[in-house]
Amino acid sequence: MPELPEVETIRRDLLSKVRGKKITGVTIPPDPRGSRVIRRYPSADLFRKRLKNRSIVDLKRRGKYLLFHLDSGDILIIHLGMSGRLLLVADKTAPPIYTRLFFRLATGKKLCFADPRKFGEAYLYSREKGHICCDPFSLGPEPLGDELSPADLSRMLAGRKAAVKALLLNQKIIAGLGNIYADESLFRAGIDPRKPAGEVTAEKIPTLLESIRKVLEESIRSRGTTASNGQYVDGKGNSGSFQFRLNVYQRKGESCRRCGAEIETVRIAGRTSHFCPRCQK
DNA sequence: ATTGGGACCTGCTCGC
DNA sequence: TGCGAGCAGGTCCCAA
Numbered sequence: 001m002p003e004l005p006e007v008e009t010i011r012r013d014l015l016s017k018v019r020g021k022k023i024t025g026v027t028i029p030p031d032p033r034g035s036r037v038i039r040r041y042p043s044a045d046l047f048r049k050r051l052k053n054r055s056i057v058d059l060k061r062r063g064k065y066l067l068f069h070l071d072s073g074d075i076l077i078i079h080l081g082m083s084g085r086l087l088l089v090a091d092k093t094a095p096p097i098y099t100r101l102f103f104r105l106a107t108g109k110k111l112c113f114a115d116p117r118k119f120g121e122a123y124l125y126s127r128e129k130g131h132i133c134c135d136p137f138s139l140g141p142e143p144l145g146d147e148l149s150p151a152d153l154s155r156m157l158a159g160r161k162a163a164v165k166a167l168l169l170n171q172k173i174i175a176g177l178g179n180i181y182a183d184e185s186l187f188r189a190g191i192d193p194r195k196p197a198g199e200v201t202a203e204k205i206p207t208l209l210e211s212i213r214k215v216l217e218e219s220i221r222s223r224g225t226t227a228s229n230g231q232y233v234d235g236k237g238n239s240g241s242f243q244f245r246l247n248v249y250q251r252k253g254e255s256c257r258r259c260g261a262e263i264e265t266v267r268i269a270g271r272t273s274h275f276c277p278r279c280q281k
Numbered sequence: 282a283t284t285g286g287g288a289c290c291t292g293c294t295c296g297c
Numbered sequence: 298t299g300c301g302a303g304c305a306g307g308t309c310c311c312a313a
Contacts, residue, residue, distance in 0.1 A: 001306065039289075039308080064307080082290085082306055117290050119307065136308095162284060171308085179306065227305090231292090270286065271306065 002080040003064060004143070004176030005219035006232050006240065010086055011061045013235025017088055018068070018111065022055045025104035029095070031118075037100045038115055039081060041122040042133045050074055050124055050132075051103065063139045063175030073127040077136055081119025083231035087112050116231065139175040143212050148174065150206040157197040157205070164200055165193035166269035168212075177212065180225055180249045183274045185212040187248045192280045193273045194266060218245065225249075248274040 002010070026047045031037050041047070051070070058069040066086070068076040078086070087096055088109045095102050095112045100120065102112040113120060124132040131137070140156075141147040156173050157164065167173050168182040177185070186193050188211035191204060200208065219225060224240030226232050227250055233239055247256075251263045252274060261278035 003307095033291095035290085079307080081308085083292085116292065117306090119290065121308085160283080166284085169307085269284090272304090 001082055001178055001180065001227070002084060002224075002232055003178035003181055004061075005181070005216055005222075005242070006224035006234075007061055007064050007066060007080065007176075008220050009224045009240065010080075010235040011059055011066060014086065014088070014111075015059045017107075017109075017235075018056045018059055018105070020055060020057070022053060022106040023051050023070075023103050024053065024106050026051050026101065027104070028101045029099060031100075036118060038113070038118050038120040038122060040133055041101070042124050046124070046132065047101075047122075050126065051076065062137070063142070063171055064178070065136060065139075075125040077123040077125060078113065079121040079123075079136065081115060081117065081121065083117040084113060084115040084120040085231065085233055085237075086235060087114060087233075087237055088235070139171050140173045141175065143174050143176060143209070144216060148209065150209050153209050154202065154205045157200055160197040162197055163194050163268045164191060164197040164208075165271075165273050167197045169269060169271065174212070176216070179271050179273075180227065180246070181212070181215050181219065183249045184215045184247060187274075187276060187280060188215060190280055193268055193275050195281075218242070248276060250274065 028037055028044045054070040054072050056068050057071050060067040064079060066078045088111055091108045091110055096114045098114045098116040099112045100115050102110045104110050123136055126132060160167060165182055168177050189208040219242040222240055222242035223234055224232060225242040226239035227243055248263050252265045254263050256263060256276040256279060259278045261276055263274055264277050265272050265274050
């Protein structure tokens with residue numbers, strides 16, 4: 001599942017290959033099953049009208065969203081959902097299986113958005129019209145960099161009765177964490193994912209923020225997590241390697257690397273949450 | 282306002 | 298061997 005480290009890895013892989021390149025065409029192949037192509041996207045006509053013959057001037061990331069900045073000032077925004085991949089292939093090569101839309105570039109390559117589960121999303125942002133399709137942005141601060149301080153995090157958790165894990169998954173609180181890194185961050189901080197957010201002690205808040213940053217940075221260095229049930233590959237089509245460094249995620253029944261206790265799972269906010277019952281209180 | 286749960290979607294794994 | 302049930306989860310939407 002592409003979370004912040006996976007999206008950031010893809011961004012870095014693609015940046016030099018798309019920056020300065022002109023989009024010469026947009027194609028949305030019909031789905032063989034006849035259902036929707038991806039979860040949401042502007043009409044094909046609108047896509048063509050606003051993207052064709054525009055150059056990509058930059059590729060940025062916000063939370064789990066990729067932002068293709070165009071020379072028109074428009075921004076093409078892509079969310080990879082659960083199973084999305086962005087791959088560059090030669091123009092003469094057939095698009096990869098499950099390609100939902102692709103952009104032909106003047107370089108002779110196609111930028112393909114493949115997504116078997118169709119949870120992906122594409123948006124346009126235009127200076128004049130604002131968000132086209134719908135507004136993907138009411139995101140909380142980025143956890144990396146200095147945008148988020150322990151005091152900020154403390155304020156956001158204060159008084160909340162929901163499980164701290166549930167709030168870490170809330171993109172309005174922090175942008176970019178998903179199930180894998182929420183679980184891994186809470187393990188490192190020694191916090192039980194079920195603990196009501198407002199009861200996380202003041203001295204634990206900086207530890208939690210530090211754990212979040214460390215986990216994300218380490219995963220970026222490992223080029224992301226390709227979990228056993230995951231579809232994630234980087235911008236070159238390769239798997240990441242952070243799955244070999246996970247402490248709790250998908251390690252149910254295995255022994256804690258720190259204390260040897262058996263890793264357990266519990267359902268929180270509809271998500272399977274992995275934790276060590278001895279290390280996390 | 283906050284919180285929880287279901288819907289969306291389909292490839293994969295598991296058990297019979 | 299084949300088949301159906303259940304699982305995976307990011308985001309949105311609705312209800313309590």
